[in-house]
Amino acid sequence: xxxxxxxxxxxxxxxxxxxxxxxxxxxxxxxxxxxxxxxxxxxxxxxxxxxxxxxxxxxxxxxxxxxxxxxxxxxxxxxxxxxxxxxxxxxxxxxxxxxxxxxxxxxxxxxxxxxxxxxxxxxxxxxxxxxxxxxxxxxxxxxxxxxxxxxxxxxxxxxxxxxxxxxxxxxxxxxxxxxxxxxxxxxxxxxxxxxxxxxxxxxxxxxxxxxxxxxxxxxxxxxxxxxxxxxxxxxxxxxxxxxxxxxxxxxxxxxxxxxxxxxxxxxxxxxxxxxxxxxxxxxxxxxxxxxxxxxxxxxxxxxxxxxxxxxxxxxxxxxxxxxxxxxxxxxxxxxxxxxxxxxxxxxxxxxxxxxxxxxxxxxxxxxxxxxxxxxxxxxxxxxxxxxxxxxxxxxxxxxxxxxxxxxxxxxxxxxxxxxxxxxxxxxxxxxxxx
Numbered sequence: 390x391x392x393x394x395x396x397x398x399x400x401x402x403x404x405x406x407x408x409x410x411x412x413x414x415x416x417x418x419x420x421x422x423x424x425x426x427x428x429x430x431x432x433x434x435x436x437x438x439x440x441x442x443x444x445x446x447x448x449x450x451x452x453x454x455x456x457x458x459x460x461x462x463x464x465x466x467x468x469x470x471x472x473x474x475x476x477x478x479x480x481x482x483x484x485x486x487x488x489x490x491x492x493x494x495x496x497x498x499x500x501x502x503x504x505x506x507x508x509x510x511x512x513x514x515x516x517x518x519x520x521x522x523x524x525x526x527x528x529x530x531x532x533x534x535x536x537x538x539x540x541x542x543x544x545x546x547x548x549x550x551x552x553x554x555x556x557x558x559x560x561x562x563x564x565x566x567x568x569x570x571x572x573x574x575x576x577x578x579x580x581x582x583x584x585x586x587x588x589x590x591x592x593x594x595x596x597x598x599x600x601x602x603x604x605x606x607x608x609x610x611x612x613x614x615x616x617x618x619x620x621x622x623x624x625x626x627x628x629x630x631x632x633x634x635x636x637x638x639x640x641x642x643x644x645x646x647x648x649x650x651x652x653x654x655x656x657x658x659x660x661x662x663x664x665x666x667x668x669x670x671x672x673x674x675x676x677x678x679x680x681x682x683x684x685x686x687x688x689x690x691x692x693x694x695x696x697x698x699x700x701x702x703x704x705x706x707x708x709x710x711x712x713x714x715x716x717x718x719x720x721x722x723x724x725x726x727x728x729x730x731x732x733x734x735x736x737x738x739x740x741x742x743x744x745x746x747x748x749x750x751x752x753x754x755x756x757x758x759x760x761x762x763x764x765x766x767x768x769x770x771x772x773x774x775x776x777x778x779x780x781x782x783x784x785x786x787x788x789x790x791x792x793x794x795x796x797x798x799x800x801x802x803x804x805x806x807x808x809x810x811x812x813x814x815x816x817x818x819x820x821x822x823x
Contacts, residue, residue: 418523419477425526431455432469443609459594459606487534510731518720532561533722540702555586573690633771638675640774679712700791703729707784726783751782
């Protein structure tokens with residue numbers, strides 16, 4: 390049998406094309422890294438004594454002010470040394486490296502079959518959010534990677550997983566959302582270590598700032614970032630700068646109360662309310678819905694505690710986007726549920742038509758939205774909450790898959806998905822042989 394000769398120039402050519410595409414994307418991503426500029430100038434200003442850590446004079450000045458805990462400054466400090474553009478390039482390349490590592494790590498555990506839906510669905514669903522986050526220069530993607538890697542290695546490397554989650558909490562509060570979830574899954578040792586490490590990491594900046602100044606900085610950060618999120622003003626939740634808030638609270642505020650957009654820098658957003666209820670009533674309603682939804686999620690986690698939890702992890706990432714007070718850059722966390730949606734879509738006829746319809750509806754909305762012409766139309770879609778709709782469709786899909794354990798079966802009756810451990814697989818085969 391004659392062996393097929395492979396052109397020796399094909400591989401170098403593909404590598405060259407890949408490098409050119411990578412270089413173009415990096416150049417595109419660092420063109421206007423708005424949030425990265427805040428980190429870079431802010432950190433330099435703090436370390437050379439020309440800027441305060443918090444307040445209107447921090448960062449590059451209001452409204453682009455520094456918003457992270459003091460620990461972030463120390464972690465970011467190496468990137469404050471090189472010039473802005475070189476630091477931004479390193480920032481984006483690091484993100485791309487982590488994105489590749491994360492997707493490979495997750496797919497290796499889900500053992501995908503390589504069908505086109507498995508990569509096309511997450512690419513079209515979550516890809517726009519990732520590109521948007523990369524272009525902004527925001528740090529949210531790094532926090533997501535820390536949380537995702539913690540969940541992936543929860544069983545195999547519990548110590549490293551606890552440290553990763555604790556570091557995420559210390560840099561940005563929202564990963565704390567996962568601690569009760571892990572407790573519901575009976576990961577008590579991990580939860581204990583996460584809480585202890587979080588306290589320790591939060592106090593690390595004492596080394597640089599001193600104890601008294603660090604405690605004062607934590608108080609300033611809390612007053613600037615945490616307190617306003619519990620305020621009564623519906624404007625904070627209806628529109629977060631940048632675009633309108635796509636969380637449950639933001640959408641309900643826009644639909645059920647009258648929003649005064651004249652107080653914002655961009656007052657051209659359309660009113661879409663169908664009722665004019667008291668904002669405090671909607672605020673209470675949101676709290677009730679969030680409590681009920683999160684309680685249901687904890688019950689699901691407890692009931693499925695014996696499983697590896699890939700689907701349940703996807704559900705909690707969706708819940709994070711729906712329940713938080715302001716969801717914008719944190720929508721990069723939809724990478725995980727979008728990957729699960731791709732796996733579900735690849736199961737073909739073993740998945741009900743209505744579930745596949747939800748996935749492809751979410752795809753259609755995600756694909757078409759950026760191409761709608763006109764700034765006015767784009768603003769309308771933002772206030773209508775089409776990104777919120779995409780998250781809801783993903784949530785329903787992943788919750789259904791978790792409840793039905795769809796990934797525990799494949800189209801071939803003699804194969805099992807990675808949801809089952811080795812012991813379960815052996816028991817299954819022995820049962821068939823008997």
